[in-house]
Amino acid sequence: MTGRISRGFIAFATAVLVWQAVVALTGVPRFILPGPLLVAQALWENAALICDNALWSAGNLALGLGIGVILGVETALLLALSRRARWLLRPMLVAAQAVPVFALAPVITLWLGYGMPSKIVTIALVTYFPVASAMFDRLMALPPGLADLSQLSGANRWRETLLLRLPYAVPGLLSGLRLAVVYAPLAVLIGEWVGSSQGLGHLILMSNGRGQTALMFAALIVLAGLSLSLWLAVEALSRRAAKGYL
Amino acid sequence: MTSPALRISGTLFAGRTQLIAGFDLTLPAGRWSVLLGPSGVGKTSLLRLLAGLPCAAHLTGRITSDASLPLTSRVAMMAQDDQLLPWASALDNVTICARLRGVRPKPARAAELLVQVGLAGLEGRKPAQMSAGQRQRVALARTLYEDRDIVLLDEPFSALDALTRQSVQELAVGLLAGRTVVLITHDPAEAIRLADAAWMISPLGITQCTLPRSAIPRAAADPETLAAQAALLDQMRTCAAGCAA
Numbered sequence: 001m002t003g004r005i006s007r008g009f010i011a012f013a014t015a016v017l018v019w020q021a022v023v024a025l026t027g028v029p030r031f032i033l034p035g036p037l038l039v040a041q042a043l044w045e046n047a048a049l050i051c052d053n054a055l056w057s058a059g060n061l062a063l064g065l066g067i068g069v070i071l072g073v074e075t076a077l078l079l080a081l082s083r084r085a086r087w088l089l090r091p092m093l094v095a096a097q098a099v100p101v102f103a104l105a106p107v108i109t110l111w112l113g114y115g116m117p118s119k120i121v122t123i124a125l126v127t128y129f130p131v132a133s134a135m136f137d138r139l140m141a142l143p144p145g146l147a148d149l150s151q152l153s154g155a156n157r158w159r160e161t162l163l164l165r166l167p168y169a170v171p172g173l174l175s176g177l178r179l180a181v182v183y184a185p186l187a188v189l190i191g192e193w194v195g196s197s198q199g200l201g202h203l204i205l206m207s208n209g210r211g212q213t214a215l216m217f218a219a220l221i222v223l224a225g226l227s228l229s230l231w232l233a234v235e236a237l238s239r240r241a242a243k244g245y246l
Numbered sequence: 247m248t249s250p251a252l253r254i255s256g257t258l259f260a261g262r263t264q265l266i267a268g269f270d271l272t273l274p275a276g277r278w279s280v281l282l283g284p285s286g287v288g289k290t291s292l293l294r295l296l297a298g299l300p301c302a303a304h305l306t307g308r309i310t311s312d313a314s315l316p317l318t319s320r321v322a323m324m325a326q327d328d329q330l331l332p333w334a335s336a337l338d339n340v341t342i343c344a345r346l347r348g349v350r351p352k353p354a355r356a357a358e359l360l361v362q363v364g365l366a367g368l369e370g371r372k373p374a375q376m377s378a379g380q381r382q383r384v385a386l387a388r389t390l391y392e393d394r395d396i397v398l399l400d401e402p403f404s405a406l407d408a409l410t411r412q413s414v415q416e417l418a419v420g421l422l423a424g425r426t427v428v429l430i431t432h433d434p435a436e437a438i439r440l441a442d443a444a445w446m447i448s449p450l451g452i453t454q455c456t457l458p459r460s461a462i463p464r465a466a467a468d469p470e471t472l473a474a475q476a477a478l479l480d481q482m483r484t485c486a487a488g489c490a491a
Contacts, residue, residue, distance in 0.1 A: 145329035148299055152323055153392075155346035163346055167333045244333045244372060 034214040039221065042214035050203065054222050057188050057199040060116055061226070064123025065184050071124065072131030072180075073173065080139035081161055093133065101125045101187070105194045119191040119199070126187040131176035138172025139165045170245040174238045181234050185227040200226075249395035249426040250320070251275035254296065256307010258288050265291070265303055269452040273428055274443055275312070278419070278462055281430045282437040282455065282478070283447030284486065289430040292447075293398050296428060297321045311396075322394040324402040328385040330373040336360060337369040340387045359387040363417060379410035383417070390421055397422055399429040403436065412466070415440060419463045434478040438471055439464050446478075448485045455481065 016036045022028075023035035030038060043050065075093070079086050105122050112118035142150075142165055150160045192201030200223045207215040255270035265288040273279040283289050291303035298318035311317060330339045340359060341351035357369055363383040373381050382402060389397060399418075403411045419440065431437055437444050437455070440462050444455040455478055458470040465471060 145325055145327050146331070148297075148323065148325075149329050149343065150346055151299060152297060152318070152321060153343035153346040154319065156348075159346050159348055163342065164331070167331070170333075243374065 031211050031213050034217060038214045039217040042212070043218040043221070046215055046218065050200075050219055050222055053198055053200050053203045053219070054226065056116075057192070057201065057223070058226060060119040060191070060199070061123060061184055061188055061230075063116075064120045064187070065127050065180065065230075067120065068124035068127025068180065068184075069131050069177065072128045072176065073135060075128075075132040076135035076139055076169070077161065077166070079136050080165060081157060093129070093136075097129050097133065101129070102190050105187075105190045109191070109194045114195045114197060118194075119188065119196065122191040123184050123187040126183045127180040130179035130183070131173065134176030134179070135169050135172045138169040142168060167245065170241055171238075174234070174241055177234050178231075178238065181227070181230045184230070185223060189223070249276045249424060250311040252296065252317075252396070252426060252428070253310045254292065254305075254307070256305045258291060258303050258305055260288075260291075260303045264449070266447060266449060267451040271445060271452060273426065275426055276424050277442035278422075278427045278429060278440055280437045280441035280444040281428065281447055281452075282434060282444055282482075283430075283432065284482075285432055287447050287449065289432075289447055290400055293323075293400055293428065293430055296396075297323055297398055317396065320394050321396045321398060322389045322392040323398045323400065324382075324385050324389050326401040326404055328373070328378075328381040328402075330381055330384055330388075332373050335370050335372060336365060336376070336384045336387075339373070339384050340391050343388065343392050356387070356391055359390050360384070362390070362421060363387045377410075379406050379414060382406060382414055386414070386418055386421065394425075396426045396428070399427060401431055404431065404433065411436075416463050434482060435466070435475050438475045438478060439466060446481060446485060449489055450485075453481075453485075 020035050020037070023033060034042075075089070079089060079093075101122065104125065105118075108121050108125075109118045112121060139161070142160075146164050146168070150164055155163070188199070189201040189204070192199040193205055196202045200219050203219040204216050204223075207213070207219065252273040253271065254273070257264060257268045258266040281289050281292060288303060291301050294301040295303075295305055296309060296317065298316075298321070309317065311320075331342060334342065337353060337356050337360065340356040341353065344351045360366065360369055363386050365380060365383055365387070368376070368380065371380075373384070376384070382405075385402065402418075403415055406414060415436070429436075429440060438457065441455070441457055442462060444457055445452045446455055456474065458464060458468075458474050460468070460470065
């Protein structure tokens with residue numbers, strides 16, 4: 001673990017050094033590519049502004065992710081439990097995945113306005129599909145030995161799902177979650193770019209338009225940090241679960 | 247407990263291909279019956295048919311028992327793969343079938359069975375923290391917890407190392423006494439060691455094997471056991487040559 005952390009730190013430091021070197025050697029204007037020092041300065045001077053916007057985006061992210069995951073798990077369970085629901089909803093799920101959710105962001109904003117609800121729905125949608133489909137696949141892939149055990153015990157579908165399929169599907173949930181946390185920050189950006197007066201995506205767009213490139217980079221770095229910590233959290237969860245569920 | 251005798255007769259098909267030519271077997275009540283044959287001959291299919299589990303092959307014939315209840319509710323099964331839940335403790339694995347049925351589990355009884363199979367103090371271990379032999383002992387305890395009078399064994403000892411295999415076999419013979427046990431195996435040594443009655447399965451049909459008169463489990467080093475094992479191996483070879491011809 002310490003090895004991983006120090007390696008990450010070294011990689012980060014190297015990237016910053018290369019960045020500074022490129023800026024210093026090429027003499028590129030600061031409104032095209034500000035050096036890391038300027039970005040750090042922008043981060044420091046606008047700390048309150050960035051923090052406010054970051055909190056707003058992070059709140060949407062948490063709510064959207066939470067709603068998407070809960071709905072995804074529920075859909076997967078419903079499909080696993082009911083043959084009728086499978087017959088009706090599975091083609092819809094497959095078709096819905098073919099529609100890029102990002103293309104729906106303008107429609108969602110049109111319907112729900114510029115505030116939080118449209119952002120939360122966009123994030124929830126992006127999270128929902130990978131969670132529902134990865135979890136459903138695993139719910140339906142009970143190993144034959146366990147299916148035999150269930151049949152010989154005289155289990156009904158409900159108890160089989162609760163006691164065998166659901167715990168067996170935990171790794172599916174986690175791989176869906178891993179995809180979801182990669183897409184979710186993108187959904188934050190898209191949602192805010194389509195129309196918002198707050199958030200990191202909004203800040204990036206505004207500072208870019210005003211030529212405040214250093215501030216734009218500062219907001220970008222905070223967003224990247226947010227994504228990275230989310231991803232690391234899911235990775236840690238997966239490593240813990242791998243011991244008991246694979 | 248009065249365990250039933252089982253009778254299985256007919257011809258076994260996979261689609262239109264005949265797997266095993268016409269046979270009529272009566273597996274004695276309360277005894278160990280061993281079905282011996284090479285891999286892929288249809289042994290597992292026979293066992294799955296006996297258990298009433300979905301099976302790719304189909305039997306043009308009948309499975310009957312001298313018991314009145316349907317077979318499926320009287321059968322417990324142990325497979326080569328221990329089929330333990332990786333997320334559950336040994337104790338929870340022993341009671342899983344009861345919980346699947348919606349019956350309140352009895353942890354005290356499960357713990358007692360774990361002691362009987364030689365796993366005292368390991369109730370809380372997860373399968374990943376146990377050896378293959380220990381896991382198969384948990385599977386045996388789970389089978390015993392079910393307290394069914396017919397026990398079907400699908401090569402449950404074949405993945406164990408020689409020493410562990412011997413001790414788990416002896417344990418199974420002791421703890422399953424009085425039940426109608428059907429064991430399928432491709433190992434003539436195991437057949438001789440554990441069979442009260444044994445049959446050799448080949449595509450041409452099923453033939454009964456000659457066994458020593460001694461009680462099971464037979465000692466591996468006993469000259470009579472060894473002679474019977476050699477004779478059985480010979481019979482298998484003749485049989486394989488006959489099928490190839």
